[in-house]
Amino acid sequence: MKSTLKLSLKANEKLYINGAVIRPDRKVSIEIMNDAQFLLENHVLQPEDASTPLRQIYFILQVMLMNPQGAPDARDMFRKSLPLLLASFGDEHILASLKQVDRMVAEGDVYGALKTIRSLYPAEQAALQGGNDREKLRDFEPLAMGAR
Template sequence: MTNTLKISLKPNEKIYINGAVIRVDRKVTIELMNDVQFLLESHVIQADQASTPLRQLYFIVQVMLINPAGADDAREMFRRSLPLLIASFEDAEICSALKQIDRMVGEDHIYEALKAIRSLYPLERRALGGNDDVPGAPRPLAVGARY
């Protein structure tokens, strides 16, 4: 990190920094003055929210950041899942981005990888026929699953 980064948090908001969960009791601004891996609470998804292939990938990568003790297992799951995921999409833009995400994870740029995955959600929604949030719509059972 070449510059410091200031993050403003609301009362009772959480931030995950290098695997630690921090909750603030009042509005605060935190200044990160060196390289850290962090994730804002608003960017954390729960397992039951990992309802599409890219959201499942996001969840796997998120574990690397939130749970350093489980990072090796999550990294292995990422390595097994990514080729299946790339093969499941025909969209060249998604496939290209997934290769960049692989590079980011390999270089331990986890936050950037998560940000890149989130940016693909609209493309994924289009590729899956736009049924991402439709109740009763078919959901993939695992990363790489095809309809």
């Protein structure tokens, strides 16, 4: 049995599906009836907002969904960035979740990986504000930023 996903979009709200940008001119509900890689506009991270280690890795994975032609390069960047990110955190929950993100990306579930990363933002914020990862995170440097 195939599962379907019903989405409701407001007028002019963008939806990114398999690299295509869809923007309805009025409120609309759509059903995605098969597997598709998609991203809702409110989950799109702008380059200037990729200001923390997790947001930087999120941005890299986001490129894979929004720009299928650039997906191989983004995947390579993810593979190079993930070990640096894992070495930057001491929090076991974050580390376990990042390993899960790695598995999801390997299995082609980039959307699930993005959702998992978004769920880690509060833990990352706590680490940045004074947790035991603060000094390590300050030294984290992304491999690349701002591909538009």
